[in-house]
Each structure stands twice: as C-alpha cells, then as structure tokens.
C-alpha cells in the first residue's frame with residue numbers, strides 16, 4: 092500500500108543555479124493494516140492544516156468529499172507565522188482560545204514535531220497528522236496522504252462518497268499527479284522562490300506550458316478524467332484557487348491570470364461551486380499568508396485588495412456542456 096509515489100518524472104529545473112528544492116518528508120509511515128503501519132481508526136488522528144497551504148487544503152477537501160469529518164479531527168493554524176523563536180519559524184495555534192490547540196495542548200506546531208523527535212532538523216510543515224493517543228507526528232507525507240484517505244480509509248467513507256482514486260484509473264492518476272506536482276503545484280513555488288533569473292524563467296515557462304496543456308485537456312471533458320471527479324482534480328484545484336489571489340503577483344507567474352484561460356477558469360468555478368471545495372478555500376488566509384509571508388519585497392505588509400471574489404460564483408456552463416446523454 093505504501094508504494095503510490097511515482098519517481099519517473101525528470102525535473103528539468105533542479106540542476107539550475109538558484110533553483111528552489113523542496114525538502115524530503117520525514118514522517119512517512121503509511122496508513123494500513125499491516126504490521127508497522129498506521130491503523131485507520133475513528134477519532135485517533137488529528138490533521139493540522141493551514142488554509143493557506145495547498146498541500147494541507149487538499150487533505151481537507153478530500154476529507155469533506157469522503158465524509159471523514161467525524162473520523163479525523165482538525166486543528167487550524169494562523170496564516171501568519173510568528174517571527175523566528177529559537178531560530179525557528181513556526182505555525183501557531185493563535186486562532187484557538189489562549190492560542191492553544193484544545194486537543195494537543197500546544198501553542199506551536201514545532202512543539203509537536205520536537206516532542207516526536209527532539210533531533211528533528213527539518214521545517215515544521217503542514218499538513219501533519221498527529222496520533223492523539225501519543226501527541227506525536229505520525230505522517231507528514233503531503234504527496235501521498237490523500238491516497239490513504241481514498242483507499243485505506245474506505246470503511247469510514249460516508250454512503251455514496253465518490254471514488255476519487257478508482258482502480259482502473261490509478262496508474263493514469265498517479266502519472267498526471269506527478270506532472271501536476273512538478274510543473275503546477277510546485278512549479279509556482281519554483282518560480283516564486285527561485286534565487287536566480289534563469290531558474291525563475293525556466294520554472295515560469297514550465298508552469299504556463301502545462302497550464303496551456305491542461306486548458307486544452309479540459310476542453311474535452313468536464314474533469315481531468317472526463318465525467319469522474321478524481322484526486323487529480325483536487326490537486327490541480329488547490330493551485331488554481333491560489334493563482335490570481337496570490338501566485339500571480341507574489342510568485343511572479345504573471346503571463347496570464349487564471350481568468351484568462353477559458354476552460355481552466357470555467358472548470359475552477361465548477362469545482363468551487365461544490366461545497367467541499369468552497370468550504371475549504373479560505374481566500375483571506377491565502378492572501379494574508381502569501382503576501383505577508385512569502386513575498387520578501389512586500390516590506391510594508393500590504394495585502395492586495397483584489398481579485399474580485401464574486402466572480403467565483405458566476406455560472407460556468409460545464410454541466411450543460413458535458414451533460415451525460417442517455
């Protein structure tokens with residue numbers, strides 16, 4: 092069950108001077124019923140997320156779509172991270188009374204990571220899955236987590252939950268997810284956090300080449316795999332939702348806005364109008380985080396007023412365009 096991750100993708104940007112390289116995950120024990128795996132169990136785990144974070148938001152959307160809300164509890168961190176304490180930048184539970192997570196009884200995410208491993212030297216990232224019985228991080232494998240919710244947690248899905256990772260499409264979903272990760276989800280980070288003009292331009296080109304391709308793909312089907320909403324749609328969504336509000340200016344991916352792509356924009360509105368997507372897409376947290384924490388040039392801490400969020404509710408027509416016949 093552990094081997095979902097494909098490693099076939101050749102990352103064209105990683106050998107360029109100044110390229111942004113993402114850290115490896117540290118806590119990768121899979122969920123499953125085998126010895127040494129994390130047993131799925133109602134009420135045992137807590138998902139820590141930031142509504143700003145695309146990787147964490149993806150888990151929240153899948154959790155809602157599958158009806159796992161009562162089974163997996165959630166702690167939410169402040170989109171603005173406090174200044175470094177003891178040399179570490181952190182996520183904080185300032186949205187909770189007294190700034191303390193009511194279940195884990197901690198103020199900062201680092202408290203949980205360091206309780207788990209006092210020698211932990213990585214960054215304190217969301218999403219993080221905490222075993223409530225021990226108060227320790229058991230998994231922060233953001234790439235694979237949704238696959239576990241969709242498969243190993245099946246017994247806990249609500250009646251009628253969609254199959255987001257159907258057996259006959261798994262190979263294709265994994266392959267497309269790899270592309271989406273490298274060129275879109277992480278592509279925008281590679282553009283925005285690059286430290287050389289060359290690395291930025293290479294990442295920028297890859298992002299828009301892939302968005303053009305996706306726009307074309309979405310002219311022939313309602314979702315990435317036709318009529319069926321899948322894990323891939325959720326992965327693409329989290330970047331599209333942040334594109335005009337954050338990445339376009341904070342990460343300098345400004346060839347086009349999302350609203351300039353006819354199919355991608357209608358598709359994004361179609362997804363937004365599904366409650367699980369809308370309820371877990373907090374534009375205020377997204378804007379605050381990216382503009383205040385990720386844009387080093389924003390020295391006066393100004394959060395852009397736009398874009399006009401009412402556009403998300405306008406009709407998209409994709410239900411009629413791709414209406415099933417017969």
Ligand SMILES: N[C@@H](CCC(=O)N[C@@H](CS)C(=O)NCC(=O)O)C(=O)O
Nearest residue numbers: 113114144145146214215216217233
């Ligand atoms: N765990 C992955 C992805 C998750 C991730 O990057 N999460 C971001 C928020 S979107 C985070 O928590 N960053 C905290 C930090 O970099 O200190 C990683 O370390 O690259």
